[in-house]
Amino acid sequence: MTDDWSSALLTDRYELTMLQGALRSGAAHRRTVFEMFARRLPDSRRYGVVGGTGRFLDALAAFRFDTAALDYLADSATVDEATLEWLAGYEFSGDVWGYGEGDTYFPGSPILVVEGTFAECVLLETVALSIFNHDTAIASAASRMTTAAKGRPLIEMGSRRTHEAAAVAAARAAYLAGFATTSNLEAGRRYGVPTAGTSAHAFVLLHDSERHAFTAQLEAVGAGTTLLVDTYDVDRAVHTALDLAGPELGGVRIDSGDLGSTAERVRRVLDESGAAGTRIVVTGDLDEYAIQGLAIAPVDGYGVGTSLVTGSGFPTASLVYKLVARARGTGADDRLEPVAKRSVGKPSRGGRKWGFRRVDENGTATGEVVYDHETEPGVGMRPLMRRLVAKGEVVGAEPLADARARHAASVAELPEAARQMSRGEPAIPTYFEQRVGV
Incomplete structure (x- = not known):
């Protein structure tokens, strides 16, 4: 400000x-x-x-x-x-x-x-x-998503789904609740939230072919980038990406279809090509339930937009x-x-x-205790x-x-x-x- x-x-x-x-x-x-x-x-x-x-x-x-x-x-x-x-x-x-x-x-x-x-x-x-x-x-919605992700990183990418000022605040709230990065640059400038982002389908459609688009992105930002592979045919796109970047490819992003089964298929192709280190990131109308449903899929990260900035049903x-x-x-x-x-x-x-959290001998919370007077915390409070x-x-x-x-x-x-x-x-x-x- x-x-x-x-x-x-x-x-x-x-x-x-x-x-x-x-x-x-x-x-x-x-x-x-x-x-x-x-x-x-x-x-x-x-x-x-x-x-x-x-x-x-x-x-x-x-x-x-x-x-x-x-x-x-x-x-x-x-x-x-x-x-x-x-x-x-x-x-x-x-x-x-x-x-x-x-x-x-x-x-x-x-x-x-x-x-x-x-x-x-x-x-x-x-x-x-x-x-x-x-x-x-x-923050409450983001926390549930972080829990559902079980340690896999999440990127906040909901700026285009809310008011421009709310987008900055949402990115900040998501980060404090465990999200790893945001796509919103103002949140990065104002609050120091790490930013991330690569390309959209428009970038692929702009070029004469998927190969031309991937080549341009790789030359611009390096092999560590993440390529969007579902503009046309996912399997063909993954093979093209590996042909151009080899096993050094940073990641691929899947934004549509059956994310779980597609991720499994893509993981097999990557591993068989020696690209075991290439990450798979999924996006596309995810919420905490969809993230939890992908728990057994070979997914390395999630991008969440609309559901996050609308409080996942509770704005x-x-x-x-x-x-x-x-x-x-x-x-x-x-x-x-x-x-x-x-x-x-x-x-x-x-x-x-005055609020206190009661915790047991194992450090687990057992109750919220609200006093109507100032008091010194007792054992386990x-x-x-x-x-x-x-x-x-x-x-x-x-x-x-x-x-x-x-x-x-x-x-x-x-x-x-x-x-x-x-x-x-x-x-x-x-x-x-x-x-x-x-």
Whole structure:
């Protein structure tokens, strides 16, 4: 993002309407706690993966109402003069805690906790939900695909199947959840995600023959490249590729047909020709179920597009951002009191929360424990909350590689049932522990 980028208008109008009303009533300056959580996981999912934390911290740092934003709000009569004056000086000064990016979560997990005045916290609702709902959905789908691939590398290649800005975010989320590379160059530039890509069918069709096309690609990028072999006839294309590159050919890509049986046939040809090191990569409307179905096929890698960038059927994580505590007065020392929504089908639990992962003596997770008070971790309890922002200053920024490593460790910690693709309950239960006698 550019230095002068502002994220302040990435929000819904009703956030500013609430602000204006709260400024009128005087409640805008009450201390509050907002919490982001999921009431349930998408159908069939055993766990979710937190994605978007780093992007949210970037957006928070850029959440300022600059002259252009204020002029728009004034010209459109969105808010009154008093609210415009308040917005002109907006700068978040509160605290933010959250699960580490890449960590797994379950129903009721306090993924993000935002503390500060109502006025400064409520304005962050839409931008926080927009980022986390998208990135968490992608990361959760990518994690399942990574599990299904069983160590074989995956390339994210869904840019042409989603909004151009979402494509960059999706590539980032997929990488933190275990994908090896992306086809999206902006994701490489902005986030350091490794990029990969060779050619499409158009390149083959452009040339007078498949042989001419393969020759041009080999001369341009070397024998280590991957040649697309299903434009016309796969068997003939593989023989042509081997005739031109020999056993040094890096790989072949299959994008259509019965991928499993075709891969078996191609593997035989490669091995009989002494090209045992030539990789077979398959693409073409893959999801975690198709990847799992190819587990016994001689496939060395997968390219995933549409299913990945649409969350494999669940393009949102259904996260919500709710007020869970507020003070009665506006004093800095006024006691916070739990508040909760009681709507049918949409309940929330009041009070500031702290999340822990309970693990047994073998290091396997057995439960998500959510306390309504700050507490020291006991034996076999892993703290999940990290301080992300302290008095308005971002303190929890980290390299994407750290989130990627956290994700791998978190999934490895879950019981075996978590890695099943079949429908089922969350891999571990969530327990809400309340302070007694207070």
